[in-house]
Every structure is written in structure tokens, then in C-alpha cells.
Amino acid sequence: MRYVLAVLVEDKPGVLVRVAGLFARRGYNIESLAVGKTVEPMVSRMTIEVEADEKILEQIIKQLYKLVNVLKVSNLTEEPSVDRELVLIKVSADVSNRAEIQQIVETFRAKIVDVALNSIVVEVTGNQEKLEAIIMLLSQYTILEVVRTGKIAILRGSKAIK
Amino acid sequence: MKMSGIQMVVESLRNELVDTIFCSPGGTPGDMVSYLSESDIRLVMYCHEQGASHAADGYARSTGKPGVVFCTSGLGLTSLVTGIATAYADSVPMVVFAGRGMSASSVYDAEVDMDISSITLPSTKHSIVVRSILDLPRSIREAFHLATTGRSGPVVLDLAFNAQTDTGIYRYPKNIDIRGYNPVYNSHQGQVSKAAKVLAKAKKPLIYAGGGIIYSGAHEELRQLAEKFNIPVTTTLMGLSGFPTEHPLALGMLGMHGTYWANMAVNEADVIIAAGARFDDRVTGRKSDFATKATIIHIDIDPAEIGKNICVDIPIVGDVKQVLLQLLQKTGPQDTQSWLSQINAWRSSAPMRYFQDPEGQICPQFVIEQIYEQTKGTALITTEVGQHQMWTAQFYKFNKYRSFMSSGGLGTMGYGFPASLGVQLGCPDDVVFCIAGDGSFQMNIRELATAVRYNLPVKVAVINNQHLGLVRQWQEMFFQSRYSSVVLQSAPDFVKLAEAYGALGLRAETPSEVIPVLQKALSAPGPVVIDFRVKAEENVLPMVPPNCSISEMVMTVE
Ligand SMILES: Cc1cc2nc3c(=O)[nH]c(=O)nc-3n(C[C@H](O)[C@H](O)[C@H](O)COP(=O)(O)OP(=O)(O)OC[C@H]3O[C@@H](n4cnc5c(N)ncnc54)[C@H](O)[C@@H]3O)c2cc1C
Numbered sequence: 038m039r040y041v042l043a044v045l046v047e048d049k050p051g052v053l054v055r056v057a058g059l060f061a062r063r064g065y066n067i068e069s070l071a072v073g074k075t076v077e078p079m080v081s082r083m084t085i086e087v088e089a090d091e092k093i094l095e096q097i098i099k100q101l102y103k104l105v106n107v108l109k110v111s112n113l114t115e116e117p118s119v120d121r122e123l124v125l126i127k128v129s130a131d132v133s134n135r136a137e138i139q140q141i142v143e144t145f146r147a148k149i150v151d152v153a154l155n156s157i158v159v160e161v162t163g164n165q166e167k168l169e170a171i172i173m174l175l176s177q178y179t180i181l182e183v184v185r186t187g188k189i190a191i192l193r194g195s196k197a198i199k
Numbered sequence: 200m201k202m203s204g205i206q207m208v209v210e211s212l213r214n215e216l217v218d219t220i221f222c223s224p225g226g227t228p229g230d231m232v233s234y235l236s237e238s239d240i241r242l243v244m245y246c247h248e249q250g251a252s253h254a255a256d257g258y259a260r261s262t263g264k265p266g267v268v269f270c271t272s273g274l275g276l277t278s279l280v281t282g283i284a285t286a287y288a289d290s291v292p293m294v295v296f297a298g299r300g301m302s303a304s305s306v307y308d309a310e311v312d313m314d315i316s317s318i319t320l321p322s323t324k325h326s327i328v329v330r331s332i333l334d335l336p337r338s339i340r341e342a343f344h345l346a347t348t349g350r351s352g353p354v355v356l357d358l359a360f361n362a363q364t365d366t367g368i369y370r371y372p373k374n375i376d377i378r379g380y381n382p383v384y385n386s387h388q389g390q391v392s393k394a395a396k397v398l399a400k401a402k403k404p405l406i407y408a409g410g411g412i413i414y415s416g417a418h419e420e421l422r423q424l425a426e427k428f429n430i431p432v433t434t435t436l437m438g439l440s441g442f443p444t445e446h447p448l449a450l451g452m453l454g455m456h457g458t459y460w461a462n463m464a465v466n467e468a469d470v471i472i473a474a475g476a477r478f479d480d481r482v483t484g485r486k487s488d489f490a491t492k493a494t495i496i497h498i499d500i501d502p503a504e505i506g507k508n509i510c511v512d513i514p515i516v517g518d519v520k521q522v523l524l525q526l527l528q529k530t531g532p533q534d535t536q537s538w539l540s541q542i543n544a545w546r547s548s549a550p551m552r553y554f555q556d557p558e559g560q561i562c563p564q565f566v567i568e569q570i571y572e573q574t575k576g577t578a579l580i581t582t583e584v585g586q587h588q589m590w591t592a593q594f595y596k597f598n599k600y601r602s603f604m605s606s607g608g609l610g611t612m613g614y615g616f617p618a619s620l621g622v623q624l625g626c627p628d629d630v631v632f633c634i635a636g637d638g639s640f641q642m643n644i645r646e647l648a649t650a651v652r653y654n655l656p657v658k659v660a661v662i663n664n665q666h667l668g669l670v671r672q673w674q675e676m677f678f679q680s681r682y683s684s685v686v687l688q689s690a691p692d693f694v695k696l697a698e699a700y701g702a703l704g705l706r707a708e709t710p711s712e713v714i715p716v717l718q719k720a721l722s723a724p725g726p727v728v729i730d731f732r733v734k735a736e737e738n739v740l741p742m743v744p745p746n747c748s749i750s751e752m753v754m755t756v757e
């Protein structure tokens with residue numbers, strides 16, 4: 038099963054290496070990883086998506102807690118939460134198909150953020166299904182490049198992770 | 200008070216009550232070592248960094264105090280990796296100070312500097328890079344705190360050049376609060392009560408005690424609990440010396456080369472208390488068959504060990520000393536007599552034995568028994584890794600707390616001899632024996648120079664079977680005796696080699712020479728190497744073959 042973990046860490050050099058190393062050493066594959074600052078100074082939040090069974094997940098959480106720089110680990114999978122990812126897609130496009138692509142972009146409430154003679158860049162935000170769907174539709178044209186932020190997630194309601 | 204970073208280090212070591220530093224000095228910056236040599240802290244110099252790190256480890260295991268290693272140049276740091284990893288695998292408290300040179304201020308491309316924190320990342324409890332003198336005192340306090348509390352382990356302090364040479368105001372923090380580090384000492388009372396209830400109904404209880412007993416200093420509580428409720432105790436390799444081998448309730452070691460009766464007891468027990476032990480695969484054998492009839496209570500200070508290798512019924516996270524004290528206040532099993540007689544029946548059906556023909560070659564087991572006899576069990580023992588290590592576990596009687604130092608988790612050949620020098624430095628009044636294989640001893644044999652330099656009267660008993668014995672045994676038992684790369688005919692003459700270093704070299708070739716040679720070694724004031732020429736193809740038995748249940752022990756090889 039795929040799990041989403043919110044990990045609060047001290048914002049210190051080397052923390053990312055420790056977390057990534059833990060996954061690598063034990064052979065757990067990180068599906069996606071997003072890191073950014075929080076409102077609290079010197080504390081960053083990682084959203085880690087991982088494919089695992091329940092027993093492995095328990096080990097991952099315990100091993101994360103063993104890292105001195107890890108402050109808190111929350112499993113967002115079972116709780117109601119909102120998750121989003123942002124993707125930028127560079128598609129080969131010219132006058133002949135730009136309008137068609139524009140239509141797809143509009144249907145997905147995406148945005149065109151760059152237009153050049155032979156290409157455009159599309160920005161989409163959403164959950165994973167939406168992103169997969171638009172990438173699939175755009176792949177009928179030539180996709181030159183895709184870049185994704187990795188998933189971020191937050192609990193619904195007033196409960197906050199800190 | 201204003202002082203330089205180097206002075207701060209020395210001052211902090213005083214505050215941490217460090218009396219010995221294990222080092223192999225480098226060039227940069229030279230004044231770190233010279234400062235230390237002027238202080239009251241003893242600086243012990245090793246031939247090789249690996250030796251220094253194992254010595255610090257031996258010092259830590261025998262005294263319970265953290266071992267402190269100094270390495271002032273990046274160049275030597277890679278040689279420390281094995282020592283750090285060995286300590287990590289066995290949860291040994293250690294603090295490593297690694298000073299960077301001037302050229303490597305923060306980017307690692309100077310040839311003599313290495314990013315030691317990254318290299319050792321998977322095998323340290325934590326590492327701290329100190330970039331500024333402002334962080335130095337606090338970082339040192341943190342390193343000692345992390346190394347010695349919770350599940351202890353090695354911590355690396357990587358000191359940037361500036362942090363060593365700049366000056367600043369020195370204030371050493373007494374207490375320290377690390378937000379992401381809160382080891383659990385006090386266990387959940389509900390879990391302890393639950394465990395006590397199960398224990399009270401047990402008919403066939405067993406305590407499986409590990410290294411945690413030793414780290415926690417819980418040997419007394421363990422003995423009291425066992426005696427109060429008549430519960431037999433088996434220990435892991437790392438738990439040896441945590442419960443007296445000669446105690447009537449002691450079953451010896453369990454696992455791959457454990458006793459038949461300990462393994463049978465695990466198999467038949469109805470309640471097992473795993474106390475500071477981590478269900479290593481050398482202990483459990485085939486996991487699906489391990490202790491299938493037992494309710495397992497697992498006491499461990501590291502929550503990640505719970506349920507890691509074996510599913511347990513009642514986890515108790517906490518300090519094992521505290522938990523055993525609490526269990527002592529509760530009710531326990533009523534009557535374990537018939538269980539104990541059952542175990543004794545197993546014991547007499549398959550006792551540990553070997554046959555020493557007085558006219559034949561020396562049996563390695565006989566040498567180990569005689570080391571016990573001649574020192575009346577008072578010696579502190581280190582071992583290398585291999586058959587001799589297993590025979591030591593089987594035939595030496597560890598009645599004295601913290602008297603056994605061996606690399607179990609990593610199984611590092613080359614550990615035992617330098618470790619014995621650290622043990623001797625930490626326990627100057629004790630007799631220290633290193634029981635070594637002819638293969639392992641050669642891995643760090645150069646530290647004979649250190650033994651002679653500091654006149655450390657360690658006795659090295661080389662169990663010389665002219666083979667990498669344990670590997671040879673596996674090739675014999677599991678690869679139809681197709682021997683490859685296990686014969687050590689080109690080993691040096693250990694007697695001459697000892698003499699070349701300025702130590703005493705002795706040799707025993709027949710059983711009748713064993714005792715006189717040991718007595719001679721014991722009365723010698725300095726370091727001694729004894730070359731025991733033993734039977735070459737003796738096997739360590741009994742043995743649980745790989746992927747078997749621990750009840751499927753092989754008793755003889757034919
Ligand atoms: C050639 C060879 C053969 C071997 N054969 C055997 C064998 O036959 N039998 C055997 O037993 N071993 C054997 N070993 C050793 C084996 O590999 C393991 O090292 C050993 O079994 C681990 O011992 P342990 O479970 O006591 O754990 P340790 O490694 O000693 O770990 C201690 C445990 O206690 C916990 N702990 C630490 N402090 C505390 C505290 N204050 N309170 C509570 N818990 C605490 C830790 O978190 C950890 O889980 C062999 C090794 C080698 C190299």
C-alpha cells in the first residue's frame with residue numbers, strides 16, 4: 038500500500054541525507070518527497086510517499102524517530118487530508134496544435150506559463166489522478182519534459198501537525 | 200573565560216570526566232595533541248586508527264564509560280570506520296573527535312580531508328559537524344549525552360578548522376535538551392502489570408537476557424528476579440557476564456552455538472522474557488519455528504527493536520533495570536521445579552564436551568577451560584572472531600560482570616587484541632586475556648608495539664589451528680570439505696614476533712605444557728603472546744545449521 042508521511046525535521050545541514058539514507062539502506066523506495074520550511078523557524082516539513090506493507094511502515098516510522106533531527110512523524114494516510122502536487126509539462130507545440138492543447142489545459146483548470154515558437158509549458162496542480170490524466174492526454178503531442186514537485190499533504194479541519 | 204577551540208575541547212573532556220583518550224595523531228592541527236599531552240588526561244597512542252577505535256570500545260565495554268577517540272587529521276579517519284561500525288553494531292558508547300585540516304574549511308576536496316560524518320552515517324548513532332566555535336561546547340555535551348543515554352552508541356564530532364583555532368567564551372552546559380531525542384526510561388505500567396500477570400501463570404518460564412542487561416547495569420536485578428521465582432536464564436553472546444555462568448539457574452548461551460538445553464528450553468517455554476536482547480538471527484534460527492509455544496515479553500529501550508525480527512506479545516519499552524525492579528515487586532510463577540528438572544534432563548542428555556587425549560594434540564576447549572582455572576575466573580576476556588570466540592562462549596565461565604568483550608553484531612576480526620589493551624587501560628588491576636585465532640590476531644598484530652610501549656600486561660592466547668577455522672568448518676560441513684583460502688601455513692612464528700616487538704613469547708605444543716605456560720604468562724609483568732598449537736580440524740559443536748530451527752542442532756560431524 039502507498040502511505041503518506043508528514044515528517045517534521047530540524048532544518049540543519051545533512052538532515053535530508055539522513056532521511057534518504059535510512060530509506061536507501063533498508064531498501065524502502067521513496068515514491069515522492071517534498072521538503073519545505075514551516076511557520077516555525079528552524080523546522081522543515083517533509084512529505085514522504087512510500088510503498089510498503091503495514092509492518093515495514095511501522096519500522097520506517099520507528100527508524101525515522103531514531104534520527105536525532107527528526108521531531109515528529111505523522112501518518113496522514115488514514116486521516117482525512119488534502120493532498121496536492123504541482124507539475125510543469127513542456128510540450129512541443131506550434132500554431133497547428135496550440136489551440137487544441139489550450140482546450141485540454143482549460144478543461145483541467147491548468148495554466149500555460151510559457152509560450153515559445155515550438156513549445157509551451159503547462160502548469161497543473163492537483164491530486165495524482167488529475168496529473169496522470171493530463172499527462173496522458175498531452176502525450177498525444179510530444180512531451181519534451183515533465184517536472185513534478187512530489188506530493189504535499191495537510192490534514193482537514195483545525196488539527197495541525199507541529 | 201576566553202579560550203581557543205582546542206582548549207575548549209580539553210576543558211570539556213575534563214567536565215565529562217574523561218581520563219583516557221585513544222588516538223593516532225595526524226598533522227593538523229598539531230597543537231590539539233600537544234595541548235592534551237600537557238593536560239591530566241592520558242593520551243594513548245596507537246599504531247593504527249582501527250586499533251585506537253577498538254581499544255576505546257574495549258575500554259567502554261569493560262568500564263561502562265564512553266570510549267573517546269581522537270583523530271586529528273582527515274587522512275586517518277577512514278581507518279576508524281571499522282571500529283565505529285563495530286561499536287555501533289553492539290551499542291557501545293563512544294565519542295569520536297575528528298579534526299579537519301585548514302585546507303578543508305568546508306568543502307571536501309583537500310586530499311587529506313574526508314567527509315567523515317557521511318562516511319560513517321549508517322553506523323553512528325549521530326554525528327555533529329561543528330562549524331563555529333560558538334557551537335563547540337554545546338555540541339560536545341550533546342555528543343556525550345547521545346553516546347551514553349538510551350540505547351548507547353558511537354557519536355562522531357567533526358570539527359571544522361575554525362572551530363578548533365578561533366577563540367571564544369567558554370561555558371559548558373550542564374543539562375541538555377535535544378528536542379528530537381527523548382529516550383524512554385520509564386516503562387508503561389499497564390504493560391508491566393500485563394507481563395506480571397502472564398508470568399504469574401507460567402509453568403515453563405525462561406529469561407532470555409542480552410547485552411541490554413550489561414549496558415543498563417541490571418545484572419543484580421536479573422539475578423534477584425531469577426532467584427525469587429526460580430526462572431532459568433539463558434543469555435546471548437552479548438549477554439555473557441550479565442548472569443553468572445555457574446549459577447544453578449544459568450543455561451549458558453542460546454542460539455547457533457548455544458547449549459542444547461538452552462535451545463530446547465526456548466522451544467518448550469510457555470513464557471519468555473526477552474530482557475535487553477534483539478532476536479538476532481544467530482539466536483532465533485528459522486524464525487517461524489522460534490519459541491512457538493511461548494508468550495513473549497520483550498523489554499527493550501529501543502522501540503524500533505520491538506517487533507522488528509519477531510512478533511512479540513507484550514512489548515515493554517524502557518530501561519531493563521527499572522522494568523526488572525518492577526517485576527520483582529509483582530507475583531511470579533509458583534512452582535518451576537518440574538520445568539527445571541526437564542531442562543536438567545536435556546542437559547545431561549547432551550552435555551558440552553570434548554575429548555582431550557593427554558598424549559594427543561591440544562584441544563582448544565582445554566586451553567580455554569585452563570585460562571578460567573588458572574585465573575580463578577577473575578580475568579577480563581576479549582576475543583577475536585571465529586571458532587575460538589565460540590569456544591570461549593561455551594567453555595569459559597563468566598561469573599564476573601562486564602568480563603566479556605567480543606564483537607558480536609559485526610563480527611570484526613581484529614577487534615579482540617586492540618580491545619584488550621583498552622580493557623587493561625580501563626581496568627589496570629585486572630588480569631586481561633585476549634583469546635585470539637591465528638587469523639584474527641594478524642589483523643591488528645601491530646598493536647603489540649602499543650602493548651610494549653605502555654607496558655600493558657595483556658596475555659594473548661593464540662588458539663593456533665593454522666586455519667581460518669570457522670570458515671574451514673563451514674566448508675567442511677556445508678561445502679563437502681572443499682577447502683579454499685582457509686589454510687594459514689604462512690603465519691609468522693608468533694613467539695619470535697612477540698620477541699621482536701619486545702614482548703614475551705611462549706609456546707605450548709602438548710596438553711601437559713598448557714598449564715605451566717599459562718602460569719608463566721600470568722607471572723610475567725608485561726605483555727605476553729602464547730602460541731597454543733592446537734588440533735587443526737576441531738569443530739565448534741553443537742551447531743544450528745543455517746535456516747534450521749534452533750531445536751535442530753547438529754551434535755557431531757561425521
Ligand atoms: C561467529 C559468530 C557466531 C555467533 N553465534 C551466536 C550464538 O550462537 N548465540 C548468540 O546469542 N549470539 C551469537 N552471535 C552474536 C550475534 O550475532 C548477536 O551479536 C547477538 O546475538 C546479539 O545479542 P543481543 O540480542 O543481546 O543484542 P545486543 O546487540 O547486545 O543489543 C542489546 C539490545 O538491548 C537493548 N538495550 C540497550 N540498552 C538497554 C537498556 N538500558 N534497557 C533495555 N534495553 C536495552 C538494545 O536496544 C538492543 O536491542 C554470534 C556472532 C558471531 C560473530
Ligand SMILES: Cc1ncc(C[n+]2csc(CCOP(=O)(O)OP(=O)(O)O)c2C)c(N)n1
Binds near residue numbers: 585610638639664670
Ligand atoms: C574483518 C573480517 N574479515 C572476515 C571475516 C569472516 N570470518 C569470520 S570467522 C573467520 C575465520 C577466523 O579465523 P581465526 O581468527 O584463525 O579463528 P578460528 O576460527 O580459527 O578460531 C573469518 C575469515 C570476519 N569476521 N571479519
